[in-house]
Amino acid sequence: MRVLPIRYSSDVTALTRFYEALGLRVGPVSRPGGWIEMPAEGGVLGVHRASAEDAGRCELAFAADEPLETVSARLRTAGFEPGPVTDEAFGHSLRVQDPDGVWVQINLYDRDLYT
Incomplete structure (x- = not known):
């Protein structure tokens, strides 16, 4: 990532x-x-x-190199509640709040969709 x-x-x-x-x-x-x-x-x-x-x-965002469902499952196992994986014009995205309540975005880019 x-x-x-x-x-x-x-x-x-x-x-x-x-x-x-x-x-x-x-x-x-x-x-x-x-x-x-x-x-x-x-x-x-x-x-x-x-x-x-x-x-x-x-x-703050991260570019993932693995399926977001995998990231989401890992976050849930650690006690965090990510939002749903969302289909975007650039690929897929999910958002989750860190322990301070700040939203963090994790994206899986498909450059064929936007470049």
């Missing part, structure tokens, strides 16, 4: 230029351009188009 923080922005182009200047590179991009993955040595930064009210928000 890779760490994948998601940075929401109302100006994806400007934010992408900023992180390129920091040394990240552009990876997979969604066909409409509202999602850009920027691989780094220790993970990936997701840049996601958002409304002005959500601009600046950051969400």
Whole structure:
């Protein structure tokens, strides 16, 4: 599983230029351009188009390399209650609250669906 923080922005182009200047590179991009993955040595930064009210928000997410049903079962065994596995335009997703009540998103990407 890779760490994948998601940075929401109302100006994806400007934010992408900023992180390129920091040394990240552009990876997979969604066909409409509202999602850009920027691989780094220790993970990936997701840049996601958002409304002005959500601009600046950051969400902790992970890119799974195993079926989300497996992740969900492991969380339940450990005493946590993940939400359902949801079919998304990019693959599948599930959300779960950590012990502090912060939502964490786990995604299983199917790049054929969006790049």
